[in-house]
Amino acid sequence: MEGARDQRVGETANAHKVIKIAIASKEDLEDYNGEKHTKLSVRPGAQTTYPGSNSHFHPKSNPFSRDKLYTEARFAVTTRAMSDAEEEEHSKLYGRANMTMRPDVIDSSGKPLKVIGVQNTVGRPRSDALNKKISAFPREFVRVLGIFFNQQDIKHISNDRTTLLTDEQKRNGMQLGVWRIKQGGKFTAIYRHRAGAEEIFGPVFKFGVATSPAQKQKIAAIFKWDSVSGFETQDDTEDFTEHLRVIREFRITSTMTVGQYVNTPWHIAYLPISMEQMHLQHYESFSMRCRRCARAFYEYKEMHASYSDTPIEYRQYPTRFWKRVGSKAHEASQPFHEDYFWIKNTTRNDTHNPARISRVRAEDVGNRSLLPQDVPGGHQNWEVELFDISKTDNTRAHNKAELRYKAHSNHLYEYAKNASIVQGRPNTRAKVALYDTGFKLRRVSAYSNVCMDCAADMDRLGLTRCRVWYRW
Numbered sequence: 507m508e509g510a511r512d513q514r515v516g517e518t519a520n521a522h523k524v525i526k527i528a529i530a531s532k533e534d535l536e537d538y539n540g541e542k543h544t545k546l547s548v549r550p551g552a553q554t555t556y557p558g559s560n561s562h563f564h565p566k567s568n569p570f571s572r573d574k575l576y577t578e579a580r581f582a583v584t585t586r587a588m589s590d591a592e593e594e595e596h597s598k599l600y601g602r603a604n605m606t607m608r609p610d611v612i613d614s615s616g617k618p619l620k621v622i623g624v625q626n627t628v629g630r631p632r633s634d635a636l637n638k639k640i641s642a643f644p645r646e647f648v649r650v651l652g653i654f655f656n657q658q659d660i661k662h663i664s665n666d667r668t669t670l671l672t673d674e675q676k677r678n679g680m681q682l683g684v685w686r687i688k689q690g691g692k693f694t695a696i697y698r699h700r701a702g703a704e705e706i707f708g709p710v711f712k713f714g715v716a717t718s719p720a721q722k723q724k725i726a727a728i729f730k731w732d733s734v735s736g737f738e739t740q741d742d743t744e745d746f747t748e749h750l751r752v753i754r755e756f757r758i759t760s761t762m763t764v765g766q767y768v769n770t771p772w773h774i775a776y777l778p779i780s781m782e783q784m785h786l787q788h789y790e791s792f793s794m795r796c797r798r799c800a801r802a803f804y805e806y807k808e809m810h811a812s813y814s815d816t817p818i819e820y821r822q823y824p825t826r827f828w829k830r831v832g833s834k835a836h837e838a839s840q841p842f843h844e845d846y847f848w849i850k851n852t853t854r855n856d857t858h859n860p861a862r863i864s865r866v867r868a869e870d871v872g873n874r875s876l877l878p879q880d881v882p883g884g885h886q887n888w889e890v891e892l893f894d895i896s897k898t899d900n901t902r903a904h905n906k907a908e909l910r911y912k913a914h915s916n917h918l919y920e921y922a923k924n925a926s927i928v929q930g931r932p933n934t935r936a937k938v939a940l941y942d943t944g945f946k947l948r949r950v951s952a953y954s955n956v957c958m959d960c961a962a963d964m965d966r967l968g969l970t971r972c973r974v975w976y977r978w
Contacts, residue, residue, distance in 0.1 A: 548967045550781040553737050555967060556666050560658045565778040567736025567744075569646035570768055572629070572793065572800040572955075575636060579629035579793035579955065581786075585611060585619035592620060610789075628921050629793030629955075636765035640710070641753075647760060648749045650710065652734030653772050654680045655726040660775045660932050664966040670932035670940070671771060680710040680772055686836065686941065693836050695941050706928055706941050707770050714757025725752055768800045769930045771940065774959075782956050782964045783971045794921055796947070796957040798964075801930075803957065804946035805922035806843040810891065810911040820909055827937045829899040838929060838942035842893070849892045888912035931959045 548555050551565050563569070588596065596618070611619045641647045653676075660676060662668035671679075678697035685696050685703035696703060717725070728748055732738050752758075767773055777799055786792070795802050812821035827839035828847060840846070893909040929938045929945040936959075938945055950961035964970050 548779055548969065550779060550969060552779045553735065555663055555779065558666055559661045559663070560775060561656060561731055561735060562776055563649070563778050564736030565780055567649065567734075568778050569649040570643075570764055570773070570800055572795050572797050574632075574646075575764065575768075575800055576629040576631055576793055576795055578627065579791040580625075580627045581789050581791040582625045582627075583610060583621050584623040584625055586622055587613070588618055588620045593618060596620075626791050628791055628918075629795065630921070637763055640760035640762060640764055640767055641758075642760075643764070644750055644753075645746060646764075647711075647753070648729070648746045649734045650760075650767070650772075651749070651753070651758065652729050652731060653776050654710070655729040656731045657726070660771065662932075662934065663963050668934060670934065671775070676772060679707065681712070683707055683709045684941065693834075706943075707930070708762055708766070710762045710767065710770070710772065711758055711760045714759060717756060721756075725756070728752055769927045771930045771932050774799055774931050777960075779967065779969065780964065781969045781971065782961060783954075784950055784956065784961060785953050786955065790955065792918055792921075793955045794918070794923075795955075796960055797955040798960040799931075799957060801927065801947050801957060802925070803918075803922070803949055804841070804924050804926065805918045806841070806845075806916055807919045808845075808913055809843045809916050809952075810848075810893070810913050813888065813890075813910075813912045815890070815910050817909070823893065823909070824911065831897055831899055833899075836939075836942055838926075838938045838945040840944075841946055841948050844946075847894055847897050849894050888914065931963075933959075936962075 553561050553564070555562075611621060613619055635643075640650055657673055659669045659673050660671040662670055675697050682698040683705055684707040685699055686693050686706050687696055687700055687703040688694075695706065699705075729752075733744065734746075734749070736744065738744065762770075780798060782798060794805075809824075811824055824842045827841060828844070829839045830837070830846065889912065890910050891913045893911060895909060924946075926944045926946050929940055929942040932940055947957050947959070950956050950958050954961075961970060
């Protein structure tokens with residue numbers, strides 16, 4: 507099988523080097539040439555996903571990755587040396603082989619250590635990097651300019667027939683900004699300012715001196731993709747002396763902060779192709795930003811999950827996004843946990859949450875009828891709430907079933923600096939469309955540092971482990 511996975515596609519597209527794309531098997535290549543367009547399985551670290559798709563950064567050269575902006579999210583055990591008596595007792599209880607299986611519980615001589623506690627470090631921002639201009643990081647700024655000068659349309663990550671943004675739209679958007687204007691009763695995105703338009707994304711950079719098209723062509727030759735993407739050296743050691751000279755000569759400066767840039771389509775479309783695990787990796791703790799795209803998660807104080815009394819056909823609802831009744835077309839659908847969707851009773855004197863009506867199931871009632879708030883207990887002492895689907899645009903008939911879900915607190919809420927963003931992921935039919943406002947980024951699962959968007963894109967390429975049920 508590995509031999510099949512090593513089939514390369516260099517001969518199918520003159521513009522592509524052999525190292526840039528790897529399709530799973532010879533059969534997949536024949537399907538691609540025959541325009542069957544089957545799901546391609548791409549190697550992690552590939553520069554493109556299929557011939558003609560837009561390029562991606564090498565994993566070690568990705569500008570403004572999560573790890574560059576946030577501290578390491580780490581879960582570790584704390585240990586001390588064992589006495590001879592403790593070691594002997596532990597060996598009798600659990601066996602000597604088990605004492606040295608984990609490398610973090612043995613010392614340099616191979617002697618086992620005693621676990622005395624755990625240390626959980628949540629990923630936090632590194633100083634004030636997110637609030638600095640992009641040009642404060644010269645190497646990353648060079649790579650961002652490389653995206654601008656890379657003459658490629660932004661294509662669908664797994665469908666070569668779909669162009670999401672043209673090269674002209676990308677360049678105008680990066681230099682002039684993205685704006686929304688109402689035309690013919692509908693809101694349309696435009697890539698230069700016009701009277702009456704509303705700004706979606708500002709410009710990424712500007713030239714301090716006038717540059718002719720001929721000069722820009724010369725600059726583009728210096729900022730050619732191979733020289734900035736990391737694929738020539740496979741690491742972060744490219745010599746950017748000439749690039750930085752051009753930046754100084756033409757006084758190219760950034761007008762956007764790092765925190766703003768990571769939400770843009772230009773950042774997301776060129777992210778590295780990577781294998782993503784849908785749950786936390788070994789010894790990984792929670793981070794407040796996505797492991798792949800570095801966008802911030804939105805954390806709710808209270809969340810909801812299905813349980814035994816949730817009608818089985820509605821148990822997947824917590825994974826969906828829901829459009830508010832009466833919201834505008836460009837306003838993003840909201841996560842299931844949005845407070846707006848849950849039934850409230852402001853007259854009730856509830857010391858835990860005065861604004862909530864929580865209906866519970868009585869454990870001693872055979873018909874499981876809903877009882878008032880003051881009945882003690884609940885489903886295994888979980889508070890149970892009702893999802894009001896009439897506040898969504900879902901027109902499906904629900905046979906008047908009460909949509910009951912258990913409510914629980916979110917332990918990550920205290921670390922969050924919640925703010926909705928503009929959806930910057932280029933897409934076609936996603937529930938949250940490109941440039942939708944008020945978007946709240948969610949984890950693909952409760953125990954994951956990967957967002958739903960990145961999980962969807964990598965899953966389309968066959969690059970996910972420990973898949974969970976999801977819907978985008």
